[in-house]
Amino acid sequence: MAALTMQAGAEIDGFTIGERVHRGGMATLWTVTHPGITVPLLMKVPLTSEGEDPAAIVSFEMEQMILPRLSGPHVPACFGTGDFERQAYVVMERIPGQTLYKRLDALPLPYEEVRVIGGKVATALASLHRQNVIHHDIKPSSIMFRERGEAVLIDFGLSHHQHLPDLLQEEFRLPYGTAPYMAPERLLGVRDDPRSDLFSLGVLLYFFTTGVRPFGETETLRGMRRRLWRDPIPPRKLMPDYPPWLQEIVLRCLEIDPAARYPTAAQLAFDLGHPEQVKLTARAQRQNRDPFGTVWRRRFNLGAAPPQPKSDVAAQLASSPIVAVALDLGEGTETLNETIRVTAEQVLSTSPSARLACVNVLKLNRLAIDRTHDEQGQNKHIDRLVALQHWARPFRLEEGRLTVHVLEAIDPAAAILEFAAVNLVDHIIIGARQSSMRRTLLGSVSAKVAGEAPCTVTVVRPSRLTPATDADDNDGAAEAAATPPALF
Amino acid sequence: MRLALFADIHANRQAFAACLDAARARGAERLICLGDIVGYGADPEWAVDTVKDLVAKGAIAVRGNHDNAIGVPSDSMNADAQAAIDWTRSRLSGEQKEFLAELPMSREEDNRLYVHSEASDPAKWRYVRDTADAARSMMATELQITFCGHIHRPGLYSMSPTAKMTSFVPTAGVAVQLLTGRRWLAVLGSVGQPRDGDPAASFAMFDTASREITYYRVPYDVATAAARIKANGLPHWLADRLSIGR
Incomplete structure (x- = not known):
């Protein structure tokens, strides 16, 4: 093993070693170059000598195992791996800039800045979870940002992939990770719940x-176990100006029971993106931690909790879609x-954790300045919000599962598509316009949405059989052809 | 080279034919049969002739306990299994019985071991049910990867250099790289009589270059396989269990 010497100028599988940029407790990082690859590269080499x-x-x-299977802007692209027979390494894209760790000296940061950071990290986690991976080490030093702004998650050494053997399963008797950020269920040996990452992000927020x-900052198991029954001091107790919506989000992430989190x-990214629509519960105003009776029951009923069935990451995500x-x-x-x-x-009856986002597009004039909008626009906007609320009332959705949005745009289809992309919408439900006259003049919004949506x-x-007022069924049928079959 | 591995065919013609087609479609270059060609199912002559023909063309086959019981009566089988063995014995020609009797208990190829039950004592026909069973087998061989069957449920075990074990139920169709830094025991599901609740036939492919193993599930004509078991007077449970995969 390690027959090759890692030094500047050496070559491994076509990669030329540059300088060593980091030496940590687990691995060293080198810059490398490859004639066929133009992006900056980093080679990660594990420390494998005796006694390590x-x-x-x-x-x-x-x-x-995990990094080569991941894709998208929220992870570093992987360009090659080498195994332990010769020289173990992973070559990945080098993300320029610093990790969030560099910001610790500046804490606390403004609420708005943290909201934006949190939203980006939650979006990155959503992408990772959709690829069947739970990160398990979300903390400032594992988060970077691309120049375009997307969060990039790094360090997958403690991660769990639903479709790969979990090598950490029996390796360590104690849970392995970063103590201040570790979710309580990790202390019970649970490694297959994506909501553990939401807890860690809650700690960061x-x-x-x-x-x-x-x-x-406790590192002892005894100290860490306290979080299985003891809730944190509500932020509003520490910071009187703490926004209630932010406390609602943070404390929901930090719920001891994963089922009580997002x-x-x-869905977390959605709330961070729409703070004005966060449904405030008792959490938002809390000034004190749970009373001792509650803590006591939690602590001493731990053993009485029924064993949880093994969770299925994909199934859990599928049961909690964002439906627009x-x-x-x-x-x-x-x-x-x-x-x-x-x-x-x-759709909602089969997905007990689904959220519903009701969207209406307030169409702007293409050419002239919309004078009615100038004079009455505000009223029109509110009227539409009220109408959306009214439409959604019969669902009787609880605790923040419903939001309403009026988008102002020239092109309704484009506005709906952008809303779906930005808010990680899983499923769009849209009506087919019935009037052939309007459709001919305006084009079919539903056909464009069905054709181009990311979901x-x-x-x-x-x-x-329903007598439609001005429907043209034949014309409508053409629109149906563009529709993928319903999935339920 | 792409290997296709089949365990516990159990004379199920419909299942084995479907798996062979699937393996060939995925570019199989070498076939490995991990034992129990016969027993339970209604087409033992076809199964033996097919494997024999494949071996003549370069495939590897090892002996399973049901193959063994044709020549060496076993006293450890349940009544249904015993009834099927007695029926099978009456169906096979001398040449077919000889082929089964001469199958090796295990075979080695490069850094791989092929065996029906497990490596510590193949003739004891022990099952690999958990990490302790897997560890016993892995301690008994120097080779990096062992492929076996026998328990009719897919499983993938690994052992780190410090003898820490991991166990995993493979996801069909997802390749897993068998990392060189540890040793592996790949337990194949059954072609002809799956018992993990999924009636689809099970086999695996292993790419020796990328060291990736992929388990597959192949739907096949269960109704015909079950009907043939009943039509030949074999115990009905052997037919019924095929449709529930138990």
Whole structure:
């Protein structure tokens, strides 16, 4: 093993070694170049000599298995791996800049800045979880940012991939990771719940907004176990001006029971992206920790909790989609909107943790300045919000599962598509316009959305038995052809 | 080279034919049969002739306990299995029985061991049910990767240089790289009588260059395989279990 000497100028599998840029407890990092690759590269080499922590090898093996399978802007691209027979390494894209760790001296940061950072990290986690991977070491030093702004997650040495052997499974008797950020269930040996990453992100949000770690810096197992029953001091107790919506988000991430947290990173990103729509519960105003009776029951009923079945990452994400309903609120849309409601009810009934985002587009004039908008625009906007709320009321959705959005745009289809992309929407429900005259003039919004959406789209139209006021069924059928089959 | 590995065919013609087609479609260059060609199923003559033909063309086959019981009566089988063995014995020609009797207990190839049950004592026909069973097998061989079957449920075990074990139920269709830094025991599911709740036939492919193993599930004509078991007077449970994969 390690027959090659790692030094500047040496060559391994076509990669020429440059300078050593980092030496950590588990691995060293070198810059490398390759004639066929133009992006800056980094080679990670594990410390494997005698007497080194065996964790260094195992976590390197995990990274070696997981990193080549990941894709997208939220992870460093992987360009090659070498195994232990000769020289173990992983070559990945070098992300310029610093990790969030460099910001610790500046804490606490402004709430707005932390909201934006948190939203980016939650979006990155959503992408990772959709690839069946749980990071398990979310902390400032494992988060970087691309120049375009996307968060990049690094260091997958403690990660869990749902479809790969978990080499850390029996390797360590104690949970392995970064103590201040570790989710309580990790202390019970649970490694397959993506909501553990949401807890870690909650710790980061708390720390970055208050300058205080919610569970201290304890490294002992005894000290770490306290978080299984003891909730953190509410941020508002530390910072009187702490926004209630932010406390709502942070404390929900830090819920001891994973089921009480956000069901998915995408839903967390959604709330961080729409703070004004965060549904405030008792959490938002809390000034004190849970009373001792509650803590006591939690602590001594631990053993009584029924064993949890092994969770399925993909199934959990699938049960918690973000569903966007695009509604036209104009004259004569009542029948269609009623049909959309029935479809949305069917989707929500099979997905107990789904969120519903009701979207309406306030169309702007293409050429002239819209004078009615100038004079009455504000009223129009509020009228639409009220109408969306009214439409959604029969769902009786609890605790922040419903949001309403009025988008102002020239092109309704483009606005809906952008909303879906930015908010990580899983499923769009949209009505097919019934009037052939309007469709001819304006183009089919639903066809464009169905054709270009980054997710599942259901195009709804009232049954043919329903007497439509001005419907042209034949014309509508062409629109249905563009619709993928319903998935439920 | 791309290996296709089949365990526990158990004279299920419909399942084995479907798996062979699937393996060839995925570019299999070498076939490995991990034992139990016969027993339980209704097409033992076809199964033996097919494997024999494959071996003549370069495939590797090792002996399973059911193959063994044709020539060496076993006293450890349950009544249904015993009934099937007695029926099978009456069906096979002398030449077919001889082929089964001469199968090796295990075979080595490069850094790989092929064996039906496990490596510590192949003739004892022990099952690999957990990490302790897997560790016993892995301690008994110097080779990096062992492929076995026998338990009819897919599993993938690894042992680190410090003898820490991991266990994993493979996801069908997802390749797993068998890292060189540790040793591996790949337990194949069954071609002809799956018992993990999924009635689809199970086999695996291993790419010796990338060191990636991929387990596959192949749907096949269960109804015909089950009907043939009943039509030949074999115990009905042997037919019924095929449709539930138990």
